[in-house]
Amino acid sequence: MAGQQYLNSISENATRLGMRLQETLSEHTRDLAIGRGSGAGYLETGALGDEKTPAMIRKQLDSSSDREKLDAMKRLVALISKGRNASEYFAQVVKNVAAPNLEIRKLVYIYLLRYAEHEPDLALLSINTFQKDLADANPLIRAMALRVLSGIKVPMIGSIVVLAIRKCAADPSPYVRKAAALAVPKCFELDAAHLPTLIQIISTILLRDRSPLSLGSVAVAFQAICPTRLDLIHPHYRRLCRILVDLDEWGQVELMELLLRYARTMLVRPQTNLSERGGEEKHGDEEEIEKDLKLLLDSVEPVFQSRNPAVVLAATKVFFYGAPPSYWPKFVGPVMRLNTNSKEVERVVLVDLLIITRDAPHLFAPHYTRFLVRSDDLTVVKKTKIQLLLRLLTVDNWSAILREFIEYADDMDDTVVSEAIHALGTCSAHVPEAIPSCLTALITMIKSRYDTVVSSAVMVLKYLVQTQLSMGSAFAGTLAQSPLSIIAHLARRIDDIRHAQARACVLWLVGQYAGSEEKASTSGPEGIADWAPDVLRKLAQSFGSEDYLVKLQTITLAAKLFVLSPTDRTINLLCQYIFSLARYDKNYDVRDRGRMLSSLLVGVGLQISGPSAEERGGVVLRKEQVKLVLFEGKSGTIVEKDSFLDDGKLQLGSLGRVTGRPMVMNDALPDWLEKGVESSLRDSEDDARVNAPPVPTAISSAGTTHSQKGIATPPIVLTPGVSTPSSIAAKGQWTDLESFYAEEEKEEAEDDDGDEDEDEDESEEEESSAAESAEETESGSEEGQAESDVIHVH
């Protein structure tokens, strides 16, 4: 009985306890649920309708509870996020800058950085806290304080920031020193008057830093405030080279940029060998490379194995602009690996490949299959790949690449199609053996059902036929089809060619070459190929419904045929008909063209209806003269697509190469010195230390504290563990390459040609200017006229 009672009381107590527990739990979980959904709540307050009034937020900020404050700060950050102006709370927020809760403090910092500019006076209230934080025991707090202090855009505090930078630059923690270096450019932006002090901090404190953690940021600071003071680098150059591989990825990018600029400004141009440029690379070819340049290249080489695409490209840049061409094969593999990284990276790197292959197509030509277009590539990528494949054309691979271009003509994007078909034309210009297969492909394309394919094919055909005819019959023997038979083919298919520009193009071809058939035709009018008049007849029929481009060419065609065969009655009648149609056309270009050509033809005997014929005065040209005017000077010129990329000024890694437009600040790399600065300037006590066997500098990871890590102590070891001494020696392995190459160099005989590089550049410039002038003359041709007509219209 008693036991029963006892049990009862237990169970009662248990249920009571259970209820208690449940109560508290549900209470807490309610909080929890709010906590979980909180973020979305903050961001979408408008929708949920629980937006707090400004007064409530202020009250929260002033409250003593961390949770209230945190809640209010989250609300403010959410406001910022939604693009609203939250600056009215500045006064209340500043009070929380010394909040002991780190999360609140971080949000306060985010707020401060955005609004300090608008409330400079109130922002000053927070300065004291930051200065106090700079002396905090926790490096995280010190670094954060400096970051916010330098980020507040209040010019008044400039000198305080300089003091803080100077203090932190000598901080025992490399993270704080990193923050100090990054604060330098911001302080300079704030007030340029501090420049001398900042440069002094960089040269005397920051550049002497030995920690790989902070050196990358030092390079940032240097590039930002004194990029021209490369003389400050002299005593540090060799150390910076050696430490490069240990830097974090972002620091490596910056440092390589700096070292490349140093090398180009202070070192001698590496001697290159003429024989190397054109043909196969030979390893270990005799070259004179300064010891310090070699050190740079050897230090950069391991960096190619980074997973970060920006690092690999920066390293490539060092090799491409800093090393003689015999070193270039080293970046081939790494750069191609980038291509597989992601579609965004691929898009950028392909443009770099275009720049590299302008100078060294042979490096990538054997790997052309890795640049084949996939149908799921981005449109930009497809186009760049086509350009790249054109660059990689060689005698061995042209047929495969040609087949690819033909394949791409089936693409779903019109711009890619026309790019591919134009590439066919360029291909046959570079490789004459390709012309027959090109022609066959183009003629098949003319039968295509797609407008773009037909029009592009006709354009390229026109170009091909013209170059063929202007070159004479040198290649005529090798062709299955003579150029004239192609024109004849086109002429017969004029009904199927519907695209206006292509149609105009065919008409022009027909007119231009109607008279050049070797033996006069028997059936048609004398002096004209038998396929020409029928084209004129068809066009006369459809004249009214044609595009104005076609109309213009129809008039020209009529004039040309008439000059060739002035006695033929049918042609005469057709001409008269077309000219009178043109006379009353809606488009004034068509009317002008008609008027001009009809008066030209007066001397040949064209009868034009209307009274004006007799009244017209002026010079009357004879038939031969008219012929000269109409037919001569229209020989084919190579229309190379002149893209922004081809001007040779674009650099690897510049923004302009990707946007395809000139961007401001495309600062060019300085050219080499013919005679470098004294190499002893770069001597420092470090060199002696490197030559000595490495001192074991391992810090066992467990027992170290910050106070032990002064700047005077060796850098934080990135390869800890028991095997540290050996691994440092292993890193030294890379410098051993130096002696390895030095030996090879000695073996080879010396043969150098120093001015070769320059000569090449000059000749390139000449070529490009020649191409430009060629284009200018080209504008005299019919096509050019059509284009200039368009301009008149506008």
Added chain:
Amino acid sequence: MGIDGLILLDNTGRSIIQSGFRSTSPAYPLLHIEAVNNAVAKATQPGDVDPVVYVSAYSIGDTPSACCHVQCTDVRILCPISGNVDPLFGFAFLQTFIEILREYFGPLSAATLKDNFDVVYQLLEETLDSGGHPLTTSPNALRDIVLPPSLFNKLLSVAGANINATINSGSGLGSGPFSSPIPWRKAGLKYTSNEVYFDMVEELKAIVNRNGVPLSSSVLGKIEANSRLSGTPDCLLSFTNSSVLVDCAFHPCVRLSRWARGKTFSFVPPDGKFILAEYRYSPTGSSSGSANASPLKDNIPIPFVIKSNVELLDHGGSFDITFTSRLNGRSLENIIVEFNLGSGASGIKCIAARGTGGLGRGGVSSMNAGLGGNSGASWAFDSRRRVLKWEINNAPPSSSWNLQGSFSTPSIAPRPSHALQVQFDIQSYTFSSLKVEQLKITGETYKPYKGIRGRAIGNVEWRW
């Protein structure tokens, strides 16, 4: 070299989170958002946008700028850059930042980012200096500074405990932020069970022409690792046939000199998930840099054959595609064959069927809806992308599958893509048949559990 900031957009193109911009004009981020949204809207094929968008100057005196952008599930991340900054730098940072977000929040989505917007802001603040220079991007170091949102943290904060106080006072303990002597590894880690896993994932990328001849093929591998080891272990991973690994790239923890000398991976791993190395598989072991490298010799056989017969008519077309597995002893899994039918394609009628060969019985699926019956194959048409998707869950060795169908287009000449995109998986398999010789862990006394497995995926373009 520094980027201007980051902007995270949701799938409607509205900004969720923005980093602070130092630019003088407040319109600067808005201009970039606008430019990218316009470019996305103008794309002819969804997703086919130039990843670098040119943004013209806002007013006279401004310089033009560009905007790098990356789509990641339903979030688009923008990275405006100006001056002479390499867009690649922007993309490299974007990649890193996305990896960090994944590390913190798991699979990325606009909803999770909105939920944790305060953490994202803190992450932005710690990874990107206001001058646009990346600060701390190693996940191990970041986890010390910005606490990942976990249920545990929430419980604590609900309970009123201030977890951040420990950060504040923790400097003396040697376990606070920035205290680890190895930038990529947390100090003072302790696990009750020590484990380390390696996943070798190899992707075959190939283009095959209409005669079934591979035009280009390459196998790119990745060693993904997940380390849960206490203390500071020093690992040494070696392979029996490491000479087939060329064009390698490594996590910063790998000692490059040891690789150069003995082709072994020697490293102190970071904590948690990371990618140890990436490589290209070359049967002949010739790296692309060397002069006698011939890409044709490195061709890897494609594990399947496709026979296709596509007929284009006026206002439509019909197709008959047969997929045959050529793999012995293993089955291809999760096969997805994509066929872009071109703009305006509609009225798709298909029959997906199991052909002869292999084991199991054949079956016919779907007349119109595209749902697979018991045959294990199904098809669906994505009307936005105009892509016909044919899925085969599991293709046993030398089995054969068939898809017949027709489509119609409003224009007289249909213009489908001339290639089929084929994706597949092969479980526990590597193309390179890379074998781990040993994994030695020194520096610590415990015996960890070590797991290694392989996985092969394929991405093949088959032209017809």
